Amino acid sequence: MKFDLHTHHYRCGHADGNIxxxxxxxxxxxxxVIGISDHTPYFGFEEDQAFPNxxxxxxxxxxxxxxxLDLKKEYAGKIDVLLGIESDYFPHHAHLYKAALDSYPFDYIIGSVHFSGGYSIFDPTRWDGLSEQEKVATKSEYFRMIGESAKSGMFHILGHIDAMKSRYPEFSDIEAPEALDDMxxxxxxxxxxxxxxxxxxxKLCGLWHPIxxxxERAFHFGVEISFGSDSHVPERVGDDFELVASKLREIGYTEWVYYKQKQRQVVAL
Ligand SMILES: [Zn+2]
Ligand SMILES: [Zn+2]
Incomplete structure (x- = not known):
């Protein structure tokens, strides 16, 4: 049983192809099973499309x-098409996101922290000139926000929980074990x-999220796992699914999950 819940397409302005x-x-x-999960609009901005790319x-x-929903009907019996979305997590605008997303029949919502401490998590310049202590604080704040996003009750799955490493591979070497365990x-x-x-x-880091x-630590705490290729080109759909499954089995996981009509679906590994 193979699924992929994280895919994009042309509407976000930085992915190729249509749904x-x-x-x-x-x-x-x-x-x-394939989940379509385009990025949420910027509900906290006045403009209709604040960031077209x-x-x-x-x-x-x-x-x-x-x-x-139309494609779900059309492909019924061939592949189960799920309606998802990858939602940003902006604590101050969470109510706007909740109100906007509540009016649609999403199968699931992926919650992703893309900004923390006033910077994009992908901006490598945020690390320039930071002391070791400040780096630990930056990493800890990112993990704290992800924990907060989990507690918000808005999401079923959390996206790429160590994406800060994608353009700054040294991220993984910053020691913040307490923040990691708390998260x-x-x-x-x-x-x-x-x-x-x-x-x-x-990406530059060359590794899946999370490392x-x-x-292994997530398994220790009993965190459930889902799968997403985060495809921005159709050719990547399902990328490394089997390799991820075997890594999870190696760690000790025996099952993983996806969400349909906001209900958890358990798949044996
Ligand atoms: Zn994207
Ligand atoms: Zn993302």
Missing amino acids: RDYIEAGISAGLQ TAMGKSQLADYVQEV LRTIADSGVAIEVNTSGKI DSML
């Missing part, structure tokens, strides 16, 4: 949902899954 291309790629990759406009959300304990207590996101392999040592 149908990703579904077709999913069928070719042998998936039984990052996310769709607010006015496009209804069309996005309708297109996925994982909070995630486990919140009953939210984390994804193994294989897109990290095509193996974090997955």
Whole structure:
């Protein structure tokens, strides 16, 4: 049983292809389930499309949902198409996100922290000139925010929980064991899954999110795992699914999960 819950398409302005291309790629990759999970619009901004190369406009959300629902019907019996979304987590705007997303029949919502401490998590310049202590504080604050996102109750799955390493591989060497354990304990207590996101392999860090040592720690705390390729090109759908499954079995996991109609679906590993 093969699934991939994290895929993008042209609406965000930085992914290739339309939704149908990703579904077709999913069928070719042998998936039984594909989740479509475009980036949320920036609900906290006045403009309809505040950042055209990052996310769709607010006015496009209804069309996005309708297109996925139409394709779900069309592909029924061939592949299970799920309606998802990758939501930003901005604590001060969480109520806006909740209100906007509540009105649609999402199968699941992936919660991703993309900003912390006033910077994009992907901005490598944020580390320039920081002392070792400040680096630990930066990493700890990022993990704290992810824990907070888990507790918000808005999400079913947390996206790429060590994505700060994607353009700054040294991130993984910064020692913040307490912040890591606090985050994982909070995630486990919140009953939210984390994804193994294989897109990290095509970034500077060259590794999946999160790194193996974090997955081992996640297993220790009983954190559930889901899978997402985070494809921004159709060719990546399902990328490394089998390798991730065997890594998880090696760690001790016997099952992983996806969400349909906001209900947890357990898949044997
Ligand atoms: Zn993207
Ligand atoms: Zn993301």
